[in-house]
Every structure is written in C-alpha cells, then in structure tokens.
Amino acid sequence: MSEPVSALNGAAFATGIAQITELGPRxxxxxxxxxxxxxxxxxxxxxxxxxxxxxxxxxxxxxxxxxxxxxxxxxxxxxxxxxxxxxxxxxxxxxxxxxxxxxxxxARAVFEVRGPRAREVMAKLAPVDLAPAQFTTGMFRRTRIAQVPAAFWMPEADVFHVVCFRSVAQYVFDVLGVAAQPGSEVDAF
Structure with missing residues (x-):
C-alpha cells in the first residue's frame, strides 16, 4: 500500500507576521x-x-x-x-x-496559521467577525477564504486550523502567505 501524500507535501511559510503550515494527511x-x-x-x-x-x-x-x-x-x-x-x-x-x-x-487539505497575528491574517481573508470577544477558542466557521469554500477553527489561542478542498490547496496556501507577508500588519486586534 502506498503512503498518503498531502496536497502540498507539508509546505510552510515562516517569514511573515504568522506561520503557515500544511498539516499533512488528516x-x-x-x-x-x-x-x-x-x-x-x-x-x-x-x-x-x-x-x-x-x-x-x-x-x-x-x-x-x-x-x-x-x-x-x-x-x-x-x-x-x-x-x-x-x-x-x-x-x-x-x-x-x-x-x-x-x-x-x-479530498481535503488542512493548514495551520500560527502566531500572535494569526487572527489578523484570517480576518483579511474571511468575512467573519474575528474580534477576540466574538471568535474564541473552540469556535468553528464554514465560510469562504478569498473566494473559495473553507472552514476554520481555533484549537488554541493564536492558532487557526483551516480546511479546504484539495483542488484549491495551493491557492489557499498562497493567499494565506500574502496575508501574512512581512510588513502587512494592520493592527486591527
């Protein structure tokens, strides 16, 4: 039996205001x-x-x-x-x-967005009120991220897990990376 392969083979972006990592097969x-x-x-x-x-x-x-x-x-x-x-x-x-x-x-890909500005990265892409009093650990949303269907939740403070279709995994990884690029802070939260 062959080993499962994730959509992006564990791709990571660690040089921005948040770290983005594909979590592998789930x-x-x-x-x-x-x-x-x-x-x-x-x-x-x-x-x-x-x-x-x-x-x-x-x-x-x-x-x-x-x-x-x-x-x-x-x-x-x-x-x-x-x-x-x-x-x-x-x-x-x-x-x-x-x-x-x-x-x-x-059929799915899973990403982690981690860091003190993870909430800000997610807020740039999803039409969800992510103010700390409105979206807390354990909450879950099925929504869109930059025009593609996705869902996300916070398993712990400053960490989001994002699920999307495997077919749009590269796009989601790329837009998360753009939203987390160095110098893109907006200090919304």
Whole structure:
C-alpha cells in the first residue's frame, strides 16, 4: 500500500507576521443525519471519541474531533489511518437511522496559521467577525477564504486550523502567505 501524500507535501511559510503550515494527511469524515436525535449523537460520540459539539463549534481531543458544519452535518476528524475504520463503525452504529457517512480525507487539505497575528491574517481573508470577544477558542466557521469554500477553527489561542478542498490547496496556501507577508500588519486586534 502506498503512503498518503498531502496536497502540498507539508509546505510552510515562516517569514511573515504568522506561520503557515500544511498539516499533512488528516482523517476527515462527512457525516449527515438528525443531530437532534440522542441516539445519533450518542453513536457518533462513541466512535469519534469526543462529544458532538454545539452549533458553530468544534470539539477536539488530540487528533480526534468533531466540527459542526450545518444543522444536519458534522465533520468527524481523526488520524488518517483510522478514517476507514471509523466510517465502518459509524455505518454499523447508525444502520437503523437515516445517515450518510463518507471518508473525504483525500479530498481535503488542512493548514495551520500560527502566531500572535494569526487572527489578523484570517480576518483579511474571511468575512467573519474575528474580534477576540466574538471568535474564541473552540469556535468553528464554514465560510469562504478569498473566494473559495473553507472552514476554520481555533484549537488554541493564536492558532487557526483551516480546511479546504484539495483542488484549491495551493491557492489557499498562497493567499494565506500574502496575508501574512512581512510588513502587512494592520493592527486591527
């Protein structure tokens, strides 16, 4: 079996006002179903290893996580090698419920934006209120970054994780790099 290859082979930009790094292959599962059903959320949490998060948030424990994507959709995150097993487990546990579970790991790219000006870099590109009182650790947004679909969250202070389609990974990396170029501070926050 061949080794998984990320979209940009771990590309990094470290000379600006924030550090941009492609995080490599990550397990990602799109899961649709009735998020208001206790049996659904209980089954998902048992497989994912974390509780189903509230609206517009992300729950994480190490590499395991669940992000709220929409009223009937979650993004389950895990180690890349575990994604297939988790899809099988979810399909088994949700067999008697209306649910759709798909491994989308190879269709996505994940970036980290890190540093005291990471919030400023993200604010330049996404139509989201990123004021510190409005967007805090654990919050999650599905939005656009410079005209392409993306989602992001803050796993910790001064760190954003960005998920986009693999097909636009180079573009997202490039626009993040432009937004983080030296001397581009705007002191908004």
């Amino acid at each position: 397990g990602m599962i799109t899961l649709r179903g009735d998020l208001s059903a206790r049996s659904f959320t209980k089954a998902v949490a048992s497989v994912a290893g974390v509780a189903v998060p509230d609206i517009r948030t992300c729950a994480q424990s190490g590499t395991d996580g669940i992000a709220w994507m929409s009223p009937d959709e979650l993004l389950v995150m895990c180690d890349y090698a575990e994604a297939g097993e988790k899809v099988a487990a979810l399909n088994t546990k949700l067999a008697k419920q209306h649910a759709l579970c798909v491994n989308v790991s190879d």
